[in-house]
Amino acid sequence: MNKTIIKTISGNEVLEMYRPTGPNELVLVKESGNNRWPPRLPGQPIFYPVTNEQYAMEITTKWNIKESGVGYVTRFYVKKEFMDNYSIEKVGGAHHTEWWVPQAELEALNDNIVGEIEVIGEYLK
Numbered sequence: 001m002n003k004t005i006i007k008t009i010s011g012n013e014v015l016e017m018y019r020p021t022g023p024n025e026l027v028l029v030k031e032s033g034n035n036r037w038p039p040r041l042p043g044q045p046i047f048y049p050v051t052n053e054q055y056a057m058e059i060t061t062k063w064n065i066k067e068s069g070v071g072y073v074t075r076f077y078v079k080k081e082f083m084d085n086y087s088i089e090k091v092g093g094a095h096h097t098e099w100w101v102p103q104a105e106l107e108a109l110n111d112n113i114v115g116e117i118e119v120i121g122e123y124l125k
Contacts, residue, residue: 004016004051004088006080007077009077009114009115010114010115012079012080012114013079013080013081014077014078014079014080014114015077015078015079015080015083016075016076016077017049017050017051017075017076017077017078017099018049018050018051018052018053018055018056018073018074018075018120019037019049019050019056019073019074019076019117020050020056020057020059020060020063020064020071020072020073020074021060021064021071021072021073021074021119022064022067022068022070022071022072023068023070023072024068025037025038026072026074026119029074029117033116034116034117034118035110035113035115035116035117036110036113036117037106037109037110037117039103039106040103040106044103045102045103046100046101046102046103047100047101047102047103047106047109048098048099048100048101049076049078049098049099049101050097050098050099051088051095051097051098051099052095052097053073053075053120053121054095055095055096055097055098056073056074056121057073057121057123060072060073060121060123061123064123065123065124065125069124069125070122070123070124070125071122071123072119072121072122072123073119073120073121073123074117074118074119074120075117075118075120076113076115076116076117076118077113077114077115078109078112078113078114079112079114082108082109082112083099083112086099086100086101087099
């Protein structure tokens with residue numbers, strides 16, 4: 001299983017996370033000041049940040065681009081103490097690992113983001 005990256009930022013031990021993001025979701029992230037994920041859409045009971053950039057890029061290029069012509073890979077940091085409540089799920093190959101955060105707990109995750117959600121990759125059709 002992938003090793004998660006742990007850092008210390010502003011005195012907080014944090015986990016580095018990635019999220020494949022489409023343009024509509026990215027607009028909402030920017031409107032939040034780049035520090036909160038928007039509520040899940042109906043039929044999306046889980047928020048799933050992934051553990052590595054490679055997996056986020058694969059999802060972005062296979063799904064986001066197909067749906068909207070563009071996809072983004074974002075990186076953000078969440079307090080490790082909060083994420084210790086969640087296990088890492090392996091959903092395919094060795095690097096296909098992600099956390100599953102129930103929709104009802106997304107606001108708590110947002111409250112534990114340290115720093116900003118940043119775009120680290122943009123992919124076009």
